[in-house]
Amino acid sequence: MKKVLLLLAKGFESFEASVFIDIIGWNLVDxxxxxxxxSCGFTQEVNGSFGVKFKVDYLISEININDFxxxxxxxxFEEYGFYEEAxxxxxxxxxxxxxxxxxxxxxICVGSLPIAKSGVLNQRIATTYNHKNGIRQEQLKAFGAILQNSPIVIDKNIITSWSPATAVNVALLLLKMLTSEENKNHIKKIMGFDV
Incomplete structure (x- = not known):
């Protein structure tokens, strides 16, 4: 069984979290x-953006990465404290x-910024949110990433994207990398994303 860990910071965007939950879940069932x-976070219940509350499976302190x-x-959203935990x-x-x-x-979107801040995107290509005068893209570059102005960027094992509009495709790419192109296309079709 391939296990995906959904890492949630306070202020996470619920739509972006939900596509991972749904696409990985659809694959498990169909x-x-x-x-x-x-899922994991710093607290058992993570407060997302817009008043969403999400109960996680694990605390970050409990995670053994070898299990995933x-x-x-x-x-x-910064307005909901995303960067405080991210x-x-x-x-x-x-x-x-x-x-x-x-x-x-x-x-997805500014989820690439903590990846870049961690140092793993140093001198690697990536993208992030591309609106609001490009401030997030400038932050990405300041962390050492090489900005590629594309909706989705893959550099070896890391997928980054620039907006919520890319969310479904990022989750499908993740599924493809975990399983196969054929299986990804099957899930895409039965979820109605192939029209």
């Missing part, structure tokens, strides 16, 4: 049945440990 998703095959990081040393260390073992790290 795909090749080889993927499971578990991939890490999924949704973005979030830039926490323990959050960044978890990212570093996944990369050190060449495990897949999939992020």
């Amino acid at each position: 795909g090749d049945k080889t993927t499971e998703l578990y 095959d991939a890490l999924a990081i949704p973005g979030g 830039y926490h040393p323990q959050f960044l260390e978890l990212i570093k440990q996944f990369d050190k073992k060449s495990k897949i790290i999939a992020s």
Whole structure:
């Protein structure tokens, strides 16, 4: 079984988290049945953006990265405190440990910023949120990443993207990397994303 860890910081964007939950879940039920998703955060209940509350499976302190095959990081809103936890040393260390073992790290929108802040995107290509005068893209570059102005960027084991609009495709790419192109296409079709 391939296990995905959904890493949630306070202020996470619920839509971006939900695509990982759904696509990995659909595969467990109607795909090749080889993927499971578990969530973690600093607290048992993580407060997301817009008043969303999410009860996680694990605390970050309980995670053994050897138990997981991939890490999924949704973005979030500064207004809801996203960077307070996304830039926490323990959050960044978890990212570093996944990369050190060449495990897949999939992020959406500003979920790429903690990856870059951790140092693992130094001199690697990546992207992030591309609106609001490009401030997030400038931050990404300041952390040492090489900005590629594309909706989705893959550099070896790391997927980054630039907005919530890319969320479904990022989750499908993660599924493809964990299983196969054929299985990814099957899930895409039965979820109605192939029209």
